[in-house]
Amino acid sequence: MNKTLKATPPVQLWEVFIRSRSGLAHKHVGSLHAEDAELALQAARNLFTRRGEGLSIWVVPSHLIIASDPSEKGMLFEPALSKAYRHPTFYNVPEEVGHM
Amino acid sequence: MVTNTISVSETPQVLYALRRADDALILGHRLSECCGHAPTLEEDMALANIGLDLIGQARALYALAALREPSLEGGRANTEDTYAYLRDVGQYRNLLLCELPNGDFGRIIMRQFLYSAFIDPYWRAMMKSSDAQLAAIAEKAEKETAYHLRYTSEWVIRLGDGTPKSHDRMQAALEFLWSYTGEMFDTDEAEAMLQAEGMIIDASVIHDGWRTTVQTILDRATLTLPQSAWMQKGGRSGRHSEHLGFLLAEMQQLPRSEPGAVW
Numbered sequence: 026m027n028k029t030l031k032a033t034p035p036v037q038l039w040e041v042f043i044r045s046r047s048g049l050a051h052k053h054v055g056s057l058h059a060e061d062a063e064l065a066l067q068a069a070r071n072l073f074t075r076r077g078e079g080l081s082i083w084v085v086p087s088h089l090i091i092a093s094d095p096s097e098k099g100m101l102f103e104p105a106l107s108k109a110y111r112h113p114t115f116y117n118v119p120e121e122v123g124h125m
Numbered sequence: 126m127v128t129n130t131i132s133v134s135e136t137p138q139v140l141y142a143l144r145r146a147d148d149a150l151i152l153g154h155r156l157s158e159c160c161g162h163a164p165t166l167e168e169d170m171a172l173a174n175i176g177l178d179l180i181g182q183a184r185a186l187y188a189l190a191a192l193r194e195p196s197l198e199g200g201r202a203n204t205e206d207t208y209a210y211l212r213d214v215g216q217y218r219n220l221l222l223c224e225l226p227n228g229d230f231g232r233i234i235m236r237q238f239l240y241s242a243f244i245d246p247y248w249r250a251m252m253k254s255s256d257a258q259l260a261a262i263a264e265k266a267e268k269e270t271a272y273h274l275r276y277t278s279e280w281v282i283r284l285g286d287g288t289p290k291s292h293d294r295m296q297a298a299l300e301f302l303w304s305y306t307g308e309m310f311d312t313d314e315a316e317a318m319l320q321a322e323g324m325i326i327d328a329s330v331i332h333d334g335w336r337t338t339v340q341t342i343l344d345r346a347t348l349t350l351p352q353s354a355w356m357q358k359g360g361r362s363g364r365h366s367e368h369l370g371f372l373l374a375e376m377q378q379l380p381r382s383e384p385g386a387v388w
Contacts, residue, residue, distance in 0.1 A: 068167040
């Protein structure tokens with residue numbers, strides 16, 4: 026054959042986010058292997074929405090996710106632990122408001 | 126104890142429902158054979174999902190056949206299970222395409238693509254059936270088959286326009302399956318009666334659209350449509366390949382040797 030065939034791109038890892046109901050945020054549900062974006066979306070549908078879990082799917086190449094460094098968790102997160110006043114628990118919510 | 130084969134009173138309506146149900150059941154069973162054997166976990170689930178969609182469609186159509194079949198001697202009636210488990214090869218009415226052995230992943234995908242490109246527009250057209258139950262079955266099935274077509278199209282493109290090896294395998298699968306596609310568009314006197322009543326559509330009207338869909342995807346996949354116009358037939362009237370008997374033997378062994386067995 027004379028023509029050049031495009032080789033299928035190598036398999037990569039994708040993270041899957043599903044929005045289960047209108048008004049909710051997309052939630053991370055797992056990861057999968059796929060060759061490209063379209064196949065990743067299909068695989069996400071096939072793997073993670075079999076029991077009616079989803080209204081919307083996001084897939085993101087895992088390598089594009091920028092993660093915090095676990096060794097920096099002291100610097101990043103511990104300062105917040107001593108600041109209980111940031112939780113809005115000191116306000117009285119009028120009963121008419123109901124569940125916020 | 127071994128359970129005997131049933132007899133079926135094949136009125137045009139029953140025959141029609143059995144033909145469509147048998148297509149779905151036999152192809153669904155073929156896909157179930159891939160469970161645990163697909164190239165990756167992702168594709169394993171995808172093929173199993175499609176198989177389950179098809180078996181669900183078969184159930185609805187068998188239930189319809191049971192409803193429409195005149196009751197047998199002694200008031201006995203056939204059921205979804207007796208149609209599936211207690212008919213022999215010669216009583217099955219499915220397309221030969223659906224019973225062909227799986228072969229490699231490429232052939233599984235190509236078989237599913239050629240069938241889905243037909244059955245999706247077929248069910249879409251059947252949503253206008255004058256028979257409310259058939260129209261409802263068509264509406265549910267079409268959502269499923271639309272996805273089957275999309276899923277298989279994407280794989281046909283990627284495997285056809287992939288490596289030289291995957292390209293050759295897809296072309297070989299296409300050549301192997303091609304002569305089994307003509308049967309999808311056949312019609313006969315029994316179906317012509319139902320067409321006249323507006324219950325069903327003439328499958329041959331789907332052909333040109335099917336051909337366009339197939340050509341479009343094959344072009345993108347750099348695959349070549351076979352030129353041969355000679356087509357196999359026989360499945361619709363119970364003349365099957367040697368493969369169906371082995372499939373039924375596996376599928377029917379348990380209910381035939383343990384009648385009434387339940388989970």
